[in-house]
Amino acid sequence: GPRRKPQTPRRRPSSPAPGPSRQSSSVGSQTLRRRQKFMWLKEIKTLQKSTDLLFRKKPFSMVVREICEKFSRGVDFWWQAQALLALQEAAEAFLIHLFEDAYLLSLHAGRVTLFPKDIQLTRRIRGFEGGLP
Amino acid sequence: MESMGRQDRRLHQQLKESSSRFQTLMKRLIAKYNQPFEDDPLVEMRTLTYETPQGLRVWGGKLMKKEDKEYTQVIDRLNGQAPEGDSESSGADTSLEENWPSCSSAMREASGDPRQRQPAVPGNTLETDLRRKYLTQVDILPQDEEYFKNAEKRGGKDTVMTWVPSVTSSVTPASGCQDAISAKSSGGPEVSALSSRGQGPSYPCPADMAIVARSDGLSLLGTSSNSVSSQSFEVDDLCNVTISDLYEGMMHSMSRLLRSKPSCIISTKTYINQSWKLRRRPSRKQGLHKNRTHCPRSKPSQRSARKGPASCSEPGKEAGILRDYGNLLHVAPHKTGLELKSVSLEGSKRQVHKSSPAWKELQMMPQKDLDLNRERENRVMTLQWLISPVKVVPRPRMLPSQVEKWYREIKIKFDKLHQEYCLSSGKQPRLTDPTESWAVDVYRSGSKSPGSRQDVETCRPSSPFGREKTERPGEALEDLRGNGKSVKTKSCLLRSCPSPEGSPSRSPSHSQLSSGLQEHNSEPTGKAVWPSTAISAPSIGSPGCGKDNYYELKKEFNRLYQKYCLSPQRAKVTSCGRVSPMKAAAALPCQSEHLKRLNPDSPQQSSQKRSISPGCHRRVLQDSTAQTASTLVRDSWLPTKRCKLSYPVACAHQAKFHDTSGASGWP
Numbered sequence: 001g002p003r004r005k006p007q008t009p010r011r012r013p014s015s016p017a018p019g020p021s022r023q024s025s026s027v028g029s030q031t032l033r034r035r036q037k038f039m040w041l042k043e044i045k046t047l048q049k050s051t052d053l054l055f056r057k058k059p060f061s062m063v064v065r066e067i068c069e070k071f072s073r074g075v076d077f078w079w080q081a082q083a084l085l086a087l088q089e090a091a092e093a094f095l096i097h098l099f100e101d102a103y104l105l106s107l108h109a110g111r112v113t114l115f116p117k118d119i120q121l122t123r124r125i126r127g128f129e130g131g132l133p
Numbered sequence: 134m135e136s137m138g139r140q141d142r143r144l145h146q147q148l149k150e151s152s153s154r155f156q157t158l159m160k161r162l163i164a165k166y167n168q169p170f171e172d173d174p175l176v177e178m179r180t181l182t183y184e185t186p187q188g189l190r191v192w193g194g195k196l197m198k199k200e201d202k203e204y205t206q207v208i209d210r211l212n213g214q215a216p217e218g219d220s221e222s223s224g225a226d227t228s229l230e231e232n233w234p235s236c237s238s239a240m241r242e243a244s245g246d247p248r249q250r251q252p253a254v255p256g257n258t259l260e261t262d263l264r265r266k267y268l269t270q271v272d273i274l275p276q277d278e279e280y281f282k283n284a285e286k287r288g289g290k291d292t293v294m295t296w297v298p299s300v301t302s303s304v305t306p307a308s309g310c311q312d313a314i315s316a317k318s319s320g321g322p323e324v325s326a327l328s329s330r331g332q333g334p335s336y337p338c339p340a341d342m343a344i345v346a347r348s349d350g351l352s353l354l355g356t357s358s359n360s361v362s363s364q365s366f367e368v369d370d371l372c373n374v375t376i377s378d379l380y381e382g383m384m385h386s387m388s389r390l391l392r393s394k395p396s397c398i399i400s401t402k403t404y405i406n407q408s409w410k411l412r413r414r415p416s417r418k419q420g421l422h423k424n425r426t427h428c429p430r431s432k433p434s435q436r437s438a439r440k441g442p443a444s445c446s447e448p449g450k451e452a453g454i455l456r457d458y459g460n461l462l463h464v465a466p467h468k469t470g471l472e473l474k475s476v477s478l479e480g481s482k483r484q485v486h487k488s489s490p491a492w493k494e495l496q497m498m499p500q501k502d503l504d505l506n507r508e509r510e511n512r513v514m515t516l517q518w519l520i521s522p523v524k525v526v527p528r529p530r531m532l533p534s535q536v537e538k539w540y541r542e543i544k545i546k547f548d549k550l551h552q553e554y555c556l557s558s559g560k561q562p563r564l565t566d567p568t569e570s571w572a573v574d575v576y577r578s579g580s581k582s583p584g585s586r587q588d589v590e591t592c593r594p595s596s597p598f599g600r601e602k603t604e605r606p607g608e609a610l611e612d613l614r615g616n617g618k619s620v621k622t623k624s625c626l627l628r629s630c631p632s633p634e635g636s637p638s639r640s641p642s643h644s645q646l647s648s649g650l651q652e653h654n655s656e657p658t659g660k661a662v663w664p665s666t667a668i669s670a671p672s673i674g675s676p677g678c679g680k681d682n683y684y685e686l687k688k689e690f691n692r693l694y695q696k697y698c699l700s701p702q703r704a705k706v707t708s709c710g711r712v713s714p715m716k717a718a719a720a721l722p723c724q725s726e727h728l729k730r731l732n733p734d735s736p737q738q739s740s741q742k743r744s745i746s747p748g749c750h751r752r753v754l755q756d757s758t759a760q761t762a763s764t765l766v767r768d769s770w771l772p773t774k775r776c777k778l779s780y781p782v783a784c785a786h787q788a789k790f791h792d793t794s795g796a797s798g799w800p
Contacts, residue, residue, distance in 0.1 A: 057194075081176055082166060082173045093158045104148060
């Protein structure tokens with residue numbers, strides 16, 4: 001299926017452009033934003049519906065290999081394909097869960113933009129059981 | 134407040150929901166994968182490939198083609214796994230690169246492809262070579278002759294050769310491969326795995342092929358490349374390397390290192406010695422001449438005179454000079470002499486540039502003779518040579534006329550300067566310009582430079598081997614003292630036998646007087662009177678105060694004579710028991726002849742300078758007494774003999790001063 005990264009809400013421009021320029025390009029930009037917003041929402045909805053893996057298999061497997069080498073001291077392993085898939089699914093589920101919680105916190109802070117501190121706070125609240133290293 | 138509480142509750146609820154969702158998801162996941170997938174394909178993490186009915190497939194990628202298989206096989210070989218089929222295709226990696234960029238890049242990263250690592254590697258070739266040596270030892274063990282047969286069968290088509298992007302950089306690819314393995318292994322398990330994997334001799338061991346056998350194939354087949362010969366040689370070396378071989382090389386390099394290295398150290402040592410001696414002398418002077426009036430003025434000048442040669446002498450060049458002994462004595466003296474001269478001229482702030490060309494020329498000289506005198510150098514290194522005071526000194530290679538020219542030039546200049554300053558200082562009784570006196574001093578030392586240079590230089594041949602000899606400053610001081618004593622003896626003896634033309638020596642031309650005195654002093658001892666000059670020169674002081682200074686000098690001299698010459702006299706009594714004056718006198722001509730042959734500049738001093746043991750001090754005294762006797766007996770013999778004895782330059786110089794020196798006898 002189509003695999004696209006879920007687009008996280010972008011940070012709004014901290015200092016919006018001054019009045020005149022905004023007024024001049026108000027109509028065009030507004031329509032563009034509306035379109036973009038719709039695009040985002042559409043994408044989010046489609047991604048939420050899908051149950052596919054979001055990461056590509058190969059990059060993820062490379063990450064797995066890297067971590068595996070770290071712990072296997074150079075001895076290469078053979079992984080079952082299902083094991084790799086399970087790991088990837090679990091990892092994705094964990095990340096989705098993390099981002100959900102973090103976004104809740106950012107909404108709670110009156111923002112629509114996800115900040116790193118939201119993720120940090122999420123992990124902090126979860127504690128060791130929730131994935132805090 | 135209420136809204137805030139509501140929001141919090143909502144957040145809590147949402148968080149709980151999300152966590153519950155996550156838990157359910159995880160449960161589902163566990164339920165999903167909680168079963169044995171027995172028929173599940175295994176993904177090899179090294180290559181990230183897995184077997185499918187269609188063929189080898191990359192995890193999350195395409196089906197691998199034949200070339201890709203080759204590539205993986207090559208990687209397998211690299212990693213010490215025996216592949217099943219032979220690999221013949223040469224362009225495996227390149228095709229792979231083209232067809233499958235992502236994978237190949239991944240592979241490259243995984244296996245440490247040399248092409249990727251190459252930029253980082255070249256500087257590290259030595260280390261990688263060593264690594265390769267080490268791993269060669271491990272991997273070559275299961276290797277058999279059969280491999281070589283296979284390699285020959287294959288002919289020039291060494292598949293692993295295709296690995297190497299360019300043969301010219303033959304070392305680095307191998308090192309890259311090596312890096313790959315070492316990077317992969319990063320420890321013992323890999324090596325053990327490699328060795329324990331049981332690489333049969335029936336087929337070329339993959340590891341060998343990747344690391345060593347490749348090069349072996351090269352050496353055997355003799356493929357055409359620039360670096361093949363060197364590589365094969367190197368590889369042969371690597372294969373058959375033993376500790377003895379390494380030791381030989383080590384010894385060779387060490388000997389080379391030692392040949393070059395100590396010279397630098399020695400040069401510094403001599404440098405130190407020299408500076409020490411130069412430092413020592415003024416302090417002694419100061420100690421002796423406490424009643425000297427111009428002492429504070431002359432101090433800085435002395436200091437600067439001390440610093441002058443030090444600054445002039447360049448350690449690197451000195452090292453070059455010191456490296457061979459042949460140049461040591463006959464070039465370096467000139468050098469120092471010129472240094473002194475140049476310093477003196479610098480002191481008067483004139484004509485430095487005129488003496489510098491000669492200096493440069495002299496610096497060039499030793500470099501030419503370096504190679505010629507290598508063998509001699511080895512001989513020089515022997516300890517016996519060190520100890521024996523009798524050394525065959527090669528004749529100076531400088532043209533006497535050239536030296537004469539320089540001498541004259543400098544002399545003329547000095548005279549000019551002296552005249553100028555004499556006139557000015559005549560008005561001012563004490564020295565107005567400290568540099569002048571300093572210049573005078575230095576010039577004086579330069580004027581009789583054969584001796585003085587010799588003095589400076591004689592410590593040089595000794596100090597290069599100072600390690601063995603352990604010539605300490607104390608000993609050097611001993612030498613100096615010995616010298617001083619002998620010299621004093623000479624001079625006092627000269628004084629005791631008054632010359633008929635004593636009165637004309639009191640001419641106002643002080644430079645002539647002083648140099649004449651020095652010449653007179655130096656002549657009997659073969660112009661080796663550095664210490665005497667060192668003592669007498671400052672006492673002469675300002676050239677402007679003619680007679681007063683002279684008397685002062687005389688007084689000083691008397692005192693010194695009392696101090697130094699009487700003790701040798703006492704020693705003479707003891708030594709005369711062994712060597713009678715007549716015998717000594719009889720022995721002297723031949724001895725002096727001998728010394729003249731050895732070192733025309735300073736026979737006396739050379740013998741003294743190279744005397745290192747305290748026992749030699751006695752010998753010095755004996756020498757002095759012997760010469761005393763000779764001077765007593767053959768007073769008329771000396772002046773005629775002098776010209777022959779002396780160094781050409783000194784001879785020329787002496788010829789100039791001969792009249793004055795004859796006239797300027799001590800009263």
